[in-house]
Amino acid sequence: MAQTNEAIREAFRPQRPGILQTLVETAREVASRRRLIVYLVRADLKKRGADTVLGNLWWILDPLLTMLVYVVLIAIIFQTKREAYPLFVFCAILPWKWFSSSVADAVTCITTRERIIKQVNFPKVVLPMAAAAGGVASFTFGLIPLFAMLFLLYPHHASGWIVLLPVVAFVQFVFTLGVTLLASAVTVFYRDVGNVATHVLRIWFYLSPALYGADQIAALSAKNPEIATLFNLNPFAALFESYRDLIYVGQAPEWAALGLVLLESAVLLVAAVVIFRRVEPVFAKVI
Amino acid sequence: MQPPTAPTAQPAIDVRVLGVRYNLRLTRKNTVRESFKNLARRRTGPSHFWALRDVSFRVSPGESLAVIGPNGAGKSTLLQVLAGILQPDEGSIEVNGLISSLLTLGAGFDPELSGRDNIQLAGAFMGIDHADMVARTPGIVEFAELGQFIDAPIKTYSSGMNARLGFSIATAVEPDVLLLDEVLGTGDATFRSKSQARVVELMRSARAIVLVTHDMSWAREFCNHAVLLERGNVVAAGDPDDVVKVHEDRSEARRNGQQPETLPPITDVGLVAGSTPRGIGAAAR
Numbered sequence: 001m002a003q004t005n006e007a008i009r010e011a012f013r014p015q016r017p018g019i020l021q022t023l024v025e026t027a028r029e030v031a032s033r034r035r036l037i038v039y040l041v042r043a044d045l046k047k048r049g050a051d052t053v054l055g056n057l058w059w060i061l062d063p064l065l066t067m068l069v070y071v072v073l074i075a076i077i078f079q080t081k082r083e084a085y086p087l088f089v090f091c092a093i094l095p096w097k098w099f100s101s102s103v104a105d106a107v108t109c110i111t112t113r114e115r116i117i118k119q120v121n122f123p124k125v126v127l128p129m130a131a132a133a134g135g136v137a138s139f140t141f142g143l144i145p146l147f148a149m150l151f152l153l154y155p156h157h158a159s160g161w162i163v164l165l166p167v168v169a170f171v172q173f174v175f176t177l178g179v180t181l182l183a184s185a186v187t188v189f190y191r192d193v194g195n196v197a198t199h200v201l202r203i204w205f206y207l208s209p210a211l212y213g214a215d216q217i218a219a220l221s222a223k224n225p226e227i228a229t230l231f232n233l234n235p236f237a238a239l240f241e242s243y244r245d246l247i248y249v250g251q252a253p254e255w256a257a258l259g260l261v262l263l264e265s266a267v268l269l270v271a272a273v274v275i276f277r278r279v280e281p282v283f284a285k286v287i
Numbered sequence: 288m289q290p291p292t293a294p295t296a297q298p299a300i301d302v303r304v305l306g307v308r309y310n311l312r313l314t315r316k317n318t319v320r321e322s323f324k325n326l327a328r329r330r331t332g333p334s335h336f337w338a339l340r341d342v343s344f345r346v347s348p349g350e351s352l353a354v355i356g357p358n359g360a361g362k363s364t365l366l367q368v369l370a371g372i373l374q375p376d377e378g379s380i381e382v383n384g385l386i387s388s389l390l391t392l393g394a395g396f397d398p399e400l401s402g403r404d405n406i407q408l409a410g411a412f413m414g415i416d417h418a419d420m421v422a423r424t425p426g427i428v429e430f431a432e433l434g435q436f437i438d439a440p441i442k443t444y445s446s447g448m449n450a451r452l453g454f455s456i457a458t459a460v461e462p463d464v465l466l467l468d469e470v471l472g473t474g475d476a477t478f479r480s481k482s483q484a485r486v487v488e489l490m491r492s493a494r495a496i497v498l499v500t501h502d503m504s505w506a507r508e509f510c511n512h513a514v515l516l517e518r519g520n521v522v523a524a525g526d527p528d529d530v531v532k533v534h535e536d537r538s539e540a541r542r543n544g545q546q547p548e549t550l551p552p553i554t555d556v557g558l559v560a561g562s563t564p565r566g567i568g569a570a571a572r
Contacts, residue, residue, distance in 0.1 A: 008304045009341075012379040036411035043408060047399045116395035119388065121371035122412050281374040284367065285309055 022277045023270065029123035036122070040130035044105075045137060059141035066093050074211055082213070084154045084248070091247045092210035092240045094142040095169075099176050099236075100201045102135035106180035107187045107194040114287045124280050125273070128184040132177045139169065150247065159250030168242045168253065171262045175235050178268035185276045188283055208236035213244075235261045299383055299464055299495035300346040300369065306377030307339040307364055307519075338364040339519045340377070346512070348463075351496035353506035353527055355534050356516035357541075362499045365516065366466050369497060384463025384495075387413065398442035402433055402452055405441055409456050423459045430485075431455040432478070451478055458485050465489055468499045503531045 017025065030037070049055040067090050075085040082088055109127040110117065117124065143165075150158050187193040209217065214237060221228035231237055238261045242253035312334055339361045346352050354362050367373045368380060370388040395412045396405050406427055410420035428437045431451040441449065458465075467486070487509065489496070500506055506513050506527045513530035515523040515537075523533040 009306065009377050012303050013377065014375055014379065033411070033414065035417055036408075039408050039411045043397055043400055043404065046404075047397075116412060118367070118372060119370075120395060120412050121386075121388075122414065282310075284372050 019270075019274055022274055026123075026125055026273050026277060030125060030129065033123055033126050037126050037130045037133060040126065041134045041137060044130070044134050056141075059138060060145050062138075063090070063093055063097050063142045064145050066097070070211055084157060087149055087154050087157060088213075088244070088248050089211060090146055090149060091244045092208070094139060094146055095172055095239060095243055096205055096208075096210060096236075097142065098135035098139040099172065099179075100205070101138055102132045102176050102180050103183055103197055103201060105131035105134060106184040107197050109180075110184050110188050110283060111191070111194075111287055117287060118284050124283055125181070125276060128180040128276075129177065131184070132173065132180045135176060136169075136173065146247070157248055157250060159246075161246045161250055161252065164246055164253070165243075168239065168246065168258065171242075171258055171265060172239050174262060174269055175239075175265035178265055178272040181269070181272035181276045185272075185279050188279070188286055204234075204236070207231075208234055209240050210236075214241050232257070235264065297383055298345045298381075299348045299350070300344075300352075300497070301381040302345070302369075302378070303343050303380075304378035305339055305342040305365075305368060305375050305380055306337055307361075307368055307373055308335050308337050308376040310335045337519050339368070339516075342378075342516075342519070342521050344514055344521065344524060346464075346495045346497065348495055350512055351498060351510045353510035353513040353530075354497060354499045354516060355501070355503070355506055355513060355530065356522075357538065359518075360516040361519040362516055363468060364519075366468050366497065366499055369464075370466055382464055385460070386464045386466065387457050387460050387462030388466040388468075396441050396449065396453070399440055401440055402428070402431075402437040402444070405452070406456055410460075413460065415460055427452070427455045427459045430459070430481075447475060447478070454482050454485075458482075458489060461489075464495045464497070466497050503535070506531055 045056075049058070052058060054061065067086060070089050070093070071086050074080050074089070075082075106128045109131050110124060113127060116122075150162075183193060183197065214231075217228065217231050217237075221231070238254065238257040242258050245251050245253040342361075342365065344352070354365060356362050364373065366388065368375055369382060370386055371382075372388075395409050397408060400408065403424065406424055407417075407420060410417070410423075428434075431437075431448070431454070433448060433452060436444065436448065441452075444452070465486075486496075496510075498505065498510060510527050513523075513525065513527040514521050515530050515534050517537075522537075523530045
C-alpha cells in the first residue's frame with residue numbers, strides 16, 4: 001500500500017513554473033485585479049485623511065513641514081550658500097517621501113493582512129503594489145506645493161524641462177516597486193526587517209544627495225575616487241539629481257545615468273517578482 | 288452552468304492524493320537571531336509535518352460534502368486548499384467553477400471603511416467583477432439587515448452585524464462551489480434561521496458545497512456525503528449517517544483512553560475507498 005501511494009503521489013506531483021511563466025502569470029493577475037489595487041490605495045488615502053481636523057490637507061502640509069525642518073537646519077543653522085535652498089531640498093524630499101512611505105507600508109502590508117490571506121485566495125502581489133502606488137498618490141499631492149513654490153517664489157528657476165517629470169518618476173516607480181516587493185516578502189519570514197527598515201531608510205536618505213548636492217560629493221571624491229564610485233551605486237544619486245535638473249536647474253537630466261538606474265531597477269523588479277512568487281504560497285502558512 | 292440534475296462527468300471538486308506540509312522551522316514567528324540558532328542545531332526534532340496526506344475525494348455538482356473529525360485533523364486546512372489559499376505540496380486539486388469561501392466571516396473587513404466600501408473591497412479581494420458587485424450591493428445590504436448603518440465605518444458595528452454582513456457578501460455571489468467552516472450559527476436566532484435557509488437554498492441550486500462542522504446534525508441533515516479526517520488522513524468516507532457513526536464510536540473510544548490505532552478498522556463498517564456510488568472515493572492509507 002505504501003509503495004502504491006508513493007507511485008500515485010509521484011504521478012500527481014505539483015510542477016513549479018519557470019521564470020517567464022511566472023512573469024506572465026503575475027502580469028495577468030495584476031491586470032485582472034487592478035481594481036483591487038485601486039481600492040486598496042483609495043482605502044489607504046481615505047483612512048489617512050479620516051479623524052484629522054485638516055484631513056487631506058495633510059498630504060500637502062506633510063512634505064512642507066519636512067522641508068521646513070531641513071531649511072531651518074541646513075540653511076539657517078549651517079548657513080549653506082546654496083541659492084533657493086527650500087526649492088533645492090524640496091526636489092529631493094518629495095520623491096523620498098514617496099519611496100520611504102512605500103517601503104514603510106510594504107514591510108507591514110502582508111503581515112497586517114494575515115486574516116484575509118488565510119481566508120481568501122487572491123494574488124498577494126497586489127499588496128506591495130498598492131504600497132508602491134500609494135506613494136505615487138502622496139507624490140502627486142506633493143507636486144501642488146512644489147509647483148506653487150516654483151512658480152510663485154522662484155519663477156526664475158522654472159523651465160520647460162519640468163514636463164519630463166513623469167519620465168524620472170517612472171524610473172523611480174520601477175525601482176520602488178522592486179524594493180517594496182522584496183521588502184514585503186522578506187518581512188513575512190523575518191519580522192526584524194520592519195525595525196531595520198526605519199534605520200536603513202534614514203541612513204540611505206543622508207547618503208543620497210538630498211540635503212546636499214552631487215557637486216559636494218564631487219569635491220570630496222577628488223581626493224578619494226572610490227567615494228564617487230560608491231556614491232553613484234545609489235540609484236537615488238541619479239534620481240535626485242535628475243529631479244533637480246528638471247525643476248531646480250532647468251536642464252536635461254543625465255540620460256546615461258538615469259538609463260542605467262532604469263536598467264538596474266528593471267532587473268531588480270524581475271528578480272523581486274520571481275522571488276515573491278516563489279515564497280507567496282508559504283505566506284498563508286507562516287503568518 | 289451545469290444542469291442541476293444528473294451529475295455530469297466533470298466533478299465540481301476532484302482531489303487526488305492531496306498532501307499539505309507545514310515547515311515547522313518557518314511557521315514560528317522568526318527573528319534573525321532565532322534562525323541563526325536554528326542553523327546551529329539543525330537536526331533537533333522533526334522539520335515538518337503533514338497537515339493532510341493522501342487525501343482523495345470527488346464532489347459532483349449538486350452534492351454536499353460534510354468534513355468531520357476531531358480538532359487538528361486538517362479540516363480547515365482542507366478548506367484552505369480547496370479555496371486556493373494553500374497550495375498542495377503533493378497531489379492535485381481541481382475545482383470547476385467559481386469558489387466562495389465562508390471560512391471566517393468578515394475576514395477582509397477594514398474597520399475604518401464603511402460597510403458599503405467594504406462590500407466593494409471584499410468583492411475585489413474575491414475577484415468579482417465591479418459592476419456585478421455594485422448590482423448585488425442592495426441585496427447584500429438588505430439581507431444583512433444593516434439599514435442606514437451600511438454607510439457607517441465597520442468599527443462601529445457589533446460583532447453580529449459584522450458576521451451578518453460577512454455572510455451576506457459570501458452568499459450573495461452565487462458561487463458554484465461554496466466552502467463553509469462552522470459559520471452556520473451566525474447572529475441571533477432570527478438571522479440564524481434566515482442564514483440556514485439561505486445555505487439550504489444555495490445547496491438546492493445545484494451547487495457543490497463542502498461543509499466543515501462539529502455539528503453532526505448538520506452533517507446528517509444537509510449533506511449527502513461525508514468524510515472523516517483524522518491526523519490529515521481520510522479515515523472513513525461515504526453516507527453521512529455511517530461516517531458520523533464511525534466518528535462517534537472513535538471519539539467515544541478515545542475518551543475512554545484508547546489510541547486511534549487500536550480502534551476498529553474502517554472496513555468493518557463497509558466504507559472502503561470508492562465504494563459509494565455517487566463518486567466519493569477515499570484513498571485510505
